[in-house]
Amino acid sequence: MVSPKAVIGICAGVSATIFLGYCIYFDKQRHNDPDFKRKLREKRRAKREASNCKKNSTVFPDMKDHEAVQKFFLQEIQLGEELLAAGDLENGVDHLGNAVAVCGQPNDLLQVLQQTLQPSVFHLLIQRLPCVAPRLMKGKTGGLQEDDVE
Template identity: 80%
Template sequence: MEMISPKAALGIAAGVCGTLFLGYCIYFDQKRHNDPEFKKKLRERRRVKKSAGGGGKRTNTVFPDMKDHEAVQKFFLQEIQLGEELLAAGDLENGVDHLGNAVAVCGQPNDLLQVLQQTLQPQVFHLLIQRLPAVAPRLMKAQSAPMQEDDVE
């Protein structure tokens, strides 16, 4: 009986492992596609992604009531997360808009800008700085409408 060389044994083992891994991937892909909830989940995920990164600038941002600290904090975290996701996906325009919204409602914008300057690419940070003056009027406009309603009472 002839012995198999260690290199041949290693090659056979690698081939068997690769085949098992490929079979595992095919099995679970079929299982996933046959799941009745798969298409619903996929459509929902695509709808959310499309609405988050939809075409054009997003100027219809609904700012929270600045008196409600919890709402402001939730909005801030949401805008930071959405901005980071959009930047990671390559959508610089909308990503910078969301980060600008976060800076506008931040209690310490200078500290946040220092962190962003260290973490963002220089061209993205400069784009953010250029967009900041346009965010303030939108925030003021959003805050002035509820104030007028409060004054009427």
């Protein structure tokens, strides 16, 4: 006669074997799917882009209010420089990117930053700039107004 512990052990072994076979079978089916690699690349690219463009809670000023934009610009430059001096590169670069986004002459500002920042920090800033423009556009309320079209 077989003991109850042996029966439970055999049942657990058989169940584990069936589950493992199930996992292997469906993993093989998934890998044989013609769209698997394309979907995997798309998912990884989207994840990489999402991590590069992390969410930022910066509230951009109304771009039509020149004083508010100028105040925001100076505040972001100062905060970015302070954070970089303190060693917080990520947040410092984010604030400098915000300043570049609202700047009236971004090319001139980028030239100055290129001369004053370390090359690695400037490269990080250039990588972050594409992430700032969508946040700036979300900050605007509404869409184009009749006044905006000339």
